[in-house]
Amino acid sequence: MRGQIRIRSVLCKSCGLCIEACPKGSIRISKQMNPNSYFPAEFQKDQECTGCGLCAIVCPEAIIEVYREK
C-alpha cells in the first residue's frame, strides 16, 4: 500500500515526534527555517510511506494530513 502525507510546515514546531513515530523513515527535519524560526518536519517523497498515519496521530499541532492509495 502506498501513501503520502502533507505537513503544514509553517505551523510545525520541530518537536520531532513524527520522525520518532514513523516506521519507514519517511520524515526528516528540513534545512529550511519556517517563518516561526523552527526547522520543520519534511516528508521524504522518495521513501516508503504506507499511509499508516502514526505521524498524524502523534503530531501535537494536528498539521499532518495522511493519504492512502484507494
Place this chain on the structure above:
Amino acid sequence: MKSEEKVLLRGIEAIGEAALRAGCRCYFGYPITPQNELPEYMARRMAEIPGAVFLQSESELAGINMVFGASVTGTRVMTSSSSPGMSLMQEGISYLAACELPAVIVNIIRGGPGLGNIAPAQSDYFQATRGGGHGDYRCIVLAPAYLQEAVDLTYHAFDQADEYRIPVVIVGDGMMGQMMEPVVLPPFREQLPKKDWAIRGAGGGQSRFLRSLLLDVHVLEAHNWKLHRKYERIRRREVRFDEYETQDAELVIVAYGTAARIARGAVKRLREKGMKVGLFRPVTLWPFPGEALRNLAARVGRFFVFEFSTGQMVEDVRLALEGRRHIDFYGRPGGVVITPMELSRIVARKYHAIQQEART
C-alpha cells in the same frame, strides 16, 4: 401560600420565599449559623417546585462556583451565608462581577473577625461595599431593616441582578433573620427576562466562550471602564434610603438594618422628650445615598452614626459630607446589641452637649 395575603414568617424564610417567587430556581449553599434556616427552608420549598434545584454544597467556595455555573446558563440563582463564609465567596463574587453574571447573595452578618460569634453585627460593610474580592468591581448592596422590606428588596434584587448583570448582596443579621413579622408576599413571576448572553451549548450556531482572562492590557482596561460606566448608571438610578423625623431635626442619626430599627425607637423616645432628633436610613449601602445625605446636611448640622461595628459606614458618611458637618460615631462590635432605650440615653447626652456648646 397565595399572594396578597399576610403571612407570619421568620425573616430568613421570608427572604427565601420572596426569592422563589421572583423566579429563583437554584439554591446552592453551605450551612453556617445564623442563617441555616434559609437553606433548610429552600430544601423543603424547592422540592415542591418543578425544575427547582436545591443542592447543599460542600463549602461556600464550592457553593459560589455552583452559583456561577447556574448563572452562566441564564438561570436565576442564589446563595446565602454568614461573614466567614462570605470571605470564602469573595473570589467567586469577583468572577461573577468580571463576567457580568447575575446572582443574589445573602449575608446574615455575625460578629467577627475570624470565627467571631453568631450574634448580630454589621462588621461586613467594607467587605460588601468595597467589592470584597480582588479587582475593580462593585455589587449592589441592599440593607433591609424590616421584614416586608426584606421581602420586597429580595424580590426586586433578582430583577436588578438580571438588568445590570451584577451580583446583588443582601445584608442582614441574626436578629432580623430570626424575628417574625407579618408580610405580604409578592406573586410568582411568570415571565423572566431573556438572556441572549447565556452559554447553553452552541446549538447549531457559532460556539462562544465566557471568560474574564483578558491578557491584552488595553482590552482589560476597556472592560474595566465598561464595568465602571455600568456602576455609574446604577449610582444614578438605584439609590434607596429612608428618612424619619428629619424635617426639623438638629441632630440626625445615620444607621441601617437592625441598628436603624433600634435608632428609630430611640428617635421616638427622644422626640417625646422634645429633642429634635431624626434618622437617616440608607437602604442601598452601595450605591450609597451620599447625595441625599448632602441634601439633608443643607439644613442639619450634626450627624450621629450608629453601627454594630467599630465604624465602617461612618467613613462613607464622612466622605459624603466632605468634612462639612460634625459627625459623631457610636458603635458596638462583637455582636453586642443595645436597646432603643440605651441608645436614646447615649444620643440624649450628645444632644444636650451640643445644646450646651451652642450656648457658650
Place this chain on the structure above:
Amino acid sequence: MKQVIGRPRLLKEAPFHYCPGCGHSVIHRLVAEVIEELGVRDRAIGIPPCGCAVLAYYYLDVDMVEAAHGRATAVATGMKRCLPDRIIFTYQGDGDLAAIGTAELIHCANRGEQITTIFVNNGVYGMTGGQMAPTTILGQKTTTTPRGRQAGNDGPPIKLVEFLSFLERTAYLARGSVHNAREIQRTKKYIREAFQTQMENKGFSMVEILSPCPSNWKLSPVESCRWIEQVMKQNFPLGVVKDSRGQPS
C-alpha cells in the same frame, strides 16, 4: 489517493500556543475528535482550567466557560443541574484538579454528577514555570523541589483515579497517556467511553492522561515521551481503573 487523516473539524484554525511536544494539543485534538464522532458539539460545554490550557477556548469549537482556578467541577455542577441534557466537561491540570480543586472534585464525583473530567497530568505546574505538583513523583526535580521531591516533606504523589474509585457514584475512571501512538489511540477510546458514560447518565466519569511537558521537564519532546514510558507510567499505571456502568445503581 484518499485522505484518511486530517485536522479535526472541531479544532479551530488558531495555531496552538503550546510548547513544541506539549501533550495538551494532542489531548485537545482527541477531545475534538470524540465530540465530533459522538455528534454532541451543539450541546457540549467545556470548562478550561487555570494553567497552560486556559486558552482552550481558542482551539475547541464548542461553547466554553472559564472558571476560577480549581473550581471547574463546582461550576460544572451548577451548569449540569440547570441543563441536564447538555454534555458538560471540565479540562483540568494537576494544579487545578489535584491541588486547589480537589475538594470540589471529590464532592462532585461523590454526588455522581453526570459530568466528565479530563485530567491532564504532566507532573508539574507548567504555566507558572515548573513548580512541584501533587503528581510530581518522588525524586523528581522541580523549581520548588530542587533536590527532588521528598516524601517526608511533600508526601508522595497523589493517584487521583485510584482515589476516586472508592466513591460509589464514580462510574468510569481511566488513566491514559499521549506519549506514543498506541497510547494516544487507547486514550481516545477512554475519552469516548467517558463521554458516553455522561450521555447515558451512568455517573461521574474521568480520564487522567499522562502528558509530556518538555519545557519544564527540561527534556526534548522525544525524551519526554521516553520518560513517560520508562518512569512516569510506573508510578501512574495505565488502563481502566473502574468501569461500573454495567452494574445497577
